[in-house]
Structures are given as structure tokens and as C-alpha cells.
Amino acid sequence: MKTQINALTETEISLRLSEFFDKETVKRDYNPRYPPEFFNEYPRNAAVLIPILKQDHKWHILFTRRTSSLPEHSGQVAFPGGRADPGDDSPEITALREAQEEINLSPSDVRILGRLREIRTISNYCVIPVVGRIPWPYEFKLAREEVSRVFSIPLEWLADLKNHDIQFRELPSPHSPIPVIYFNHFDDELLWGISAEITLNFLESLQLI
Numbered sequence: 001m002k003t004q005i006n007a008l009t010e011t012e013i014s015l016r017l018s019e020f021f022d023k024e025t026v027k028r029d030y031n032p033r034y035p036p037e038f039f040n041e042y043p044r045n046a047a048v049l050i051p052i053l054k055q056d057h058k059w060h061i062l063f064t065r066r067t068s069s070l071p072e073h074s075g076q077v078a079f080p081g082g083r084a085d086p087g088d089d090s091p092e093i094t095a096l097r098e099a100q101e102e103i104n105l106s107p108s109d110v111r112i113l114g115r116l117r118e119i120r121t122i123s124n125y126c127v128i129p130v131v132g133r134i135p136w137p138y139e140f141k142l143a144r145e146e147v148s149r150v151f152s153i154p155l156e157w158l159a160d161l162k163n164h165d166i167q168f169r170e171l172p173s174p175h176s177p178i179p180v181i182y183f184n185h186f187d188d189e190l191l192w193g194i195s196a197e198i199t200l201n202f203l204e205s206l207q208l209i
Contacts, residue, residue: 005155005208006058010113010133013052013206017114017131020205038175043126047091048081049099049110050129050202053136053152060152061199062134064103065189067148077191079129079198080105080147091115091128103150104141110134116201121194129198153186158199159208 051062068075080099088094092115096107110132118128140150157163163184168177181196191199203209 005159005206008059008206010111013131014113016206017116021115021117038171039120039124041124043120043124045084045091045094046082046125046127047084047088047094047098048079048127048129048198049095049105050079050116050131050198051099051105051110051134052113052131052155053134053138055136055152059155060136061155061158061202062150062152063189063191063195064147065149065151067144067146069145075148076193076195077189078195081127083125092130095128095130095132102143102147104143105134105138109138116198116205119194119198119201127194127198129202131202151187151189153189153191155203155208157186158183159203161209164196164200 053060053062063077064080066076066078080102081095082098082102084091084094085097088097092112096105096110099105099110100107111134113131113133115131116129118126120126142148142150163186164181166179167182169180170177180193181200183191183196183199200209
């Protein structure tokens with residue numbers, strides 16, 4: 001029987017994240033989709049924040065929509081986050097700094113609950129997702145040059161297997177196509193790609209799928 005999603009406590013979420021992280025770290029096989037020769041440079045370090053919140057007694061994940069003028073991943077649904085600065089001592093610092101810059105989420109308002117395994121993106125970033133509980137409601141102030149909107153999606157909806165499927169993306173020859181996760185539209189937003197994969201990893205870590 002799957003976990004009752006909205007009955008999860010912060011303590012249970014933190015514990016499951018820790019157990020999942022330890023198990024996945026043993027594997028060290030985070031990017032089986034890409035052959036070793038696909039990348040010719042060392043990946044750039046990055047981190048994102050998975051902000052979770054309780055709204056009407058239900059767990060939600062907060063997402064952003066990137067502005068259409070950005071050079072990378074423009075107009076896409078994403079998590080707050082970005083490239084690590086040289087002075088960032090941890091992925092948590094990177095994720096919190098970027099969230100503050102993008103949506104004015106104060107680091108002191110985030111309770112860090114754990115991490116997910118790193119994931120390498122097709123744009124050659126090595127991304128570490130950091131999970132944090134945020135208060136709700138919250139007064140965000142968007143950096144309009146980066147973020148056009150914030151919105152949330154219930155975990156119940158995300159965990160419903162009917163709401164996502166897999167399509168395939170072509171890679172340059174001679175590489176084989178790779179699977180790409182697409183969720184159904186929610187509130188006129190389309191969650192897909194790396195953000196969708198991170199979302200599924202989070203749901204898996206909580207034993208919700």
C-alpha cells in the first residue's frame with residue numbers, strides 16, 4: 001500500500017530522503033541515458049530547491065516558470081536554482097541563494113529536509129536537488145528577468161501515474177534517443193524534462209510511486 005501522501009510529517013519526509021539518498025549513492029549510476037563520450041567537458045555544478053508546502057492540509061511542490069527571454073530553458077517549468085558560485089560551500093547554499101535571487105524566498109524561511117541524488121543534464125550541468133519546507137502563504141517577489149510565474153502542484157496529482165508518460169528525444173547521431181518525462185498540463189503549465197525527472201525522483205524517495 002502506498003503511503004498516505006498528506007499524512008507525511010516533515011520528520012518522515014526527512015528520514016525517507018536520507019534513506020533514499022544513501023541507497024542511491026551506493027549505485028553512483030546517475031546518468032545511464034548518456035554514453036560517456038556524449039560530453040567532452042567536465043560538468044558545471046548546480047543546485048535547485050524543491051520547495052514543499054502545505055496548502056489546505058495537502059502537500060504541494062512549488063515551481064517557477066522561466067521567462068521566455070532567457071538563453072537556456074526559456075519558458076520552461078523549473079525549480080528555483082542555478083549554477084554554483086565559487087564561494088558556495090554546499091548545494092544547500094547554492095539552492096537557497098538562487099531561490100532568494102529568483103523569487104525572494106528568504107533562506108531563514110526554509111527548513112532543509114534533505115537531498116536527492118545528483119543528475120546530469122543534457123546542457124552539461126551536474127544538478128543536486130535540495131528539498132526544503134517553506135511557509136504558506138508566502139509573499140514572493142519575482143526577478144522578472146528570470147521568472148515569470150510561481151505556482152504549486154499537489155503531490156497527490158503528481159504521484160498519480162495517469163498524469164505523466166514518457167516520450168523520446170533524438171540525440172545527434174550516432175547516439176540513441178533518450179526517454180523524456182512529460183506530465184499532463186496542470187494550471188496551463190507543462191512540467192517536463194529534467195524538472196519532471198527530479199519530481200519523479202522525489203516522489204520515489206518518499207515511496208509515493
